[in-house]
Amino acid sequence: MTDFDDRLRFAIDLATEAGALARSMRQGLGTVETKSSIDFCTAADLAVEALVRRRLDEAFGDPVIGEEAGGTPADLVWVVDPIDGTTNYIHGTANWCISLALVHRGVVEIGVIHAPDLEQLFVARRGQGATLNGRPLRTSGLRHGGGAVVEVGWSARRPLALSLDLISQMIADDIEFRRCGSGAMGLANVAAGISDGYVELHINAWDALAGLLLVREAGGWTNDFLAGDGLRLGNVVVACTAELTGRLQALGPLRGVA
Template sequence: MTETDILLRCYAVQGLVAEAGRIALDYFSRKESLGVTMKGTQDWLTVADGIVETYLRTRLAELFPDDTLIGEEGGGDASDAVWIIDPIDGTANFARGDRNWCISIGFLHERVPTIGIIAAPALDELYVARRGHGATLNGQRIAVSGNDDIRRAYVELGWSARTPAQRYLDVMGRAYAAGCSVKRSGSGALGLCHVANGRTDAYAEPHINAWDVAAGLVIVAEAGGWANDFFAGDGISTGNPILCCTPALAPQLRDITGIG
């Protein structure tokens, strides 16, 4: 695949994400239309999740028929050219009227995160990154915070029902003991974006799925951040822990989180 092929995909998907954002916002503004159900403990699902993913699947298949696709709702298969989609990341926020949710689309070429596009339409934010070409927020270049003092670190810790609660609490305790300020906002994809634009210094979660981070990993890397090798082993199909941060804090945060 040539650099022109990658660039074409990056531009095309920005258009698709804009339309997907309009679809999602329409549902978000009409709470009675959401048809909220639960897939598991604190694992929310709305009608909009399926509608947005179906739209993106259909359009991507039309534009790039040789690529494969993995989506949170519809699954799929990996290949040397695969799109990994979360139609609405932060569904609990979405269902409750909280604006902190997004549409996340990542593209892996030969297992390397290559394109990352994350749209947060309720916040009017669009993050775009292409491997080797930097990361932007609404067209402006972004960079990680550069903080090198753990006692000033602002860290987001994601939570998952797939891992023991005590593990999460232990990490939180070690973070507080080291002097960190800790938050949780309910969207892993936006959590990575906030590391990339310096709003936080780190994002960590003991287990997260590929569709939550495939786009964000490109954005963080292109903004100068550090991340563990999420796609090691079978991360693409079963998920892995995630830690991404401003680079100077990586050694201490690896000790605090046990990730990386």
């Protein structure tokens, strides 16, 4: 068994442990510190990330880049969102998750997303496919008929007008749009064939990397997120069933994304 295999098994157990901690803390959530008008930092975020960092350090001595405590890119590094979909988490809705990705020399090798309230565990290993609760995943292939369904994320780092323009062009092209409030879960839904694509004009690496590997391993297409220092600065994200690639790339705000 390779070092990556060891780490994958560990990450699966760790995501489950982190999810249990997050659920246990929700009843006594306490003070919520506003980070921006659409994002919150809770005691649970901090506690879950601290748990993940401690476990990875004890097991492997691996460095971590996390949403709450940051970190520095390295040859091998974990990229962690302790709770993606924090607003959903606070309001008691199910679309939130723990997202863990392992990046080695600029390549995502492992992606694990655990959605505790949905009892869903998404796992991907580069070159070995993607699963949901042990079941192999494939993107939709647009096999369900009708117009495509694409989830859209919104980022305050890009002008609102660009996001509205993107949605307008999607509607004109018979592409239905949805928003679930978690980029990681949005990408996991693409891998599972629940939706046909996910787009966001800017997203951070900890929200995206695990889900992007899931989509690729499920047969879908994604842009080269890590190009242009995406690990440190974030990037635009486009992920979809392969049959939808050209249509999304033709939309004005996404033109040229590859």
